[in-house]
Amino acid sequence: MAGVMMKQIRYPFTEEAVRELRAGETVQVCGRIFTGRDRLHKHLAEGGACPVSLRDGALYHCGPVVVPQGEGWRVVAAGPTTSVREEPYMAEIIARHGVRVIIGKGGMGAATQQACKRYGCVYLQAVGGAAALLAQRIRSVEGVHFLDPFGATEALWELEVEGFETVVGIDAHGRDLFDEVRASSGAVLRRLLKDKLGFRS
């Protein structure tokens, strides 16, 4: 995302750094991040143990394409998955595990928005589908957990990233860009349907 002024945050993410971010800002994430999607969220929200500490960490909603390389792994594609599926679990995980940064796509719901404000957490939008580009920002795979039984896609991958580009979608001050776009597009929709339909008139 060249040409746009960009902030940077680095693991471990402090509450202060996270509260400085404002919705709409472009931010690069650096250092350790953890992937997790449907099965991990369900497991954690039901009180399951986490093999890594998520405190002051980033949880990336992503099921990467990984291929074996030597003794370890290489990520070839790693864009975000739709975050709202984790809405039933997210607030609980933020509260219990001290997650500071969520990375995903499409935004989340009211409970996550509230939890972001209360506990000092942000939701960052990565470019959906830009899997090859985002995989380039992953420097190394530092570990994997739950490979069995979750499988490679749903596993918790520990990734080391540099310059991982995102946009702040939900900040720690209660502002949610997705809500704003939903409301403004809804107003246009109602006007278009009223103007063009006349079904009830």
Next chain:
Amino acid sequence: MNWTETLAELIRRTTSDLPADVEAALQTAAAAEPAQSQAAVMLQALVANTALARQQSTPLCQDTGTLTFFWRVPRAADTHALEASAREAVALATQKGWLRRNTIETLSGRSADANVAEGCPACHFEQVAHGDVRPPAQTRPFGALEGECPHEPFEVWLVQKGGGSENMSRQFSLPDDALGAGRDLDGVHACILQAVWQAQGFGCAPGILGVCVGSDRAEGFLVAKRQLLRPLGDAAPDPELAALERRALRDANALGIGPMGLGGKTTLLGVKIAARPRLPASYFVTVAYMCWACRRRGVRVTGGGAEWLG
């Protein structure tokens, strides 16, 4: 290249190389958004991602999607053998890292690691009159493809559709009182806009819609999905549907949802509509929402070898 490898090569091309018309549409859209806006930045990232995936032969998107093969085969075709070859090709492509381990056995929750399972990949066969698929100059073994292909000439198209976009597909039954949509093209238009509004950024906008008006529920989704094979530049043969395609595209982009739902002028890249007969009691509008990564490519096999399509 033997036949299984040729089909695996179709998968490699589909998963890593976005069709030229879609790539051009993303470039046009990026240029149309205000410079430095989030929308322009996102679209530029999609364009850069497209070039990178092609150059590296890696998946455009980590969700390599549901694989659906649309076959156009001659009457003598052995569809069992062709389907078996598709399954072999999917396993091979998965091994090569072109496809994610993306198939979950629903009841056990276990991953079918080769992406091969009952009905996976999906194959739809259409028998065509001999002249509809260009015949080879002469009938002979599989030429440059070293034999093994059970039948030729034929065409096969592959669509890879990710889960984020599939979750945003919708079906409406008209009249829809809540929507204020009646059984006419204005009602269809309202359904399309409602589907786009509900999708917001969840389906990786800017999207492409395949729409079926009429038919039954099951066939409606298949016909809608088939519309995603159409190039962005074409128009429905029926002038009324063609006009509706243009109007729906214009109005959807007026919603301002934008790339990834963060606002902008580009919410859709295309709308493709087909109409099918319906029962007197039913009037379904089925919307297949495709993300910007509209992966569709084909291959035509003749006596001379493979010709890549799309």
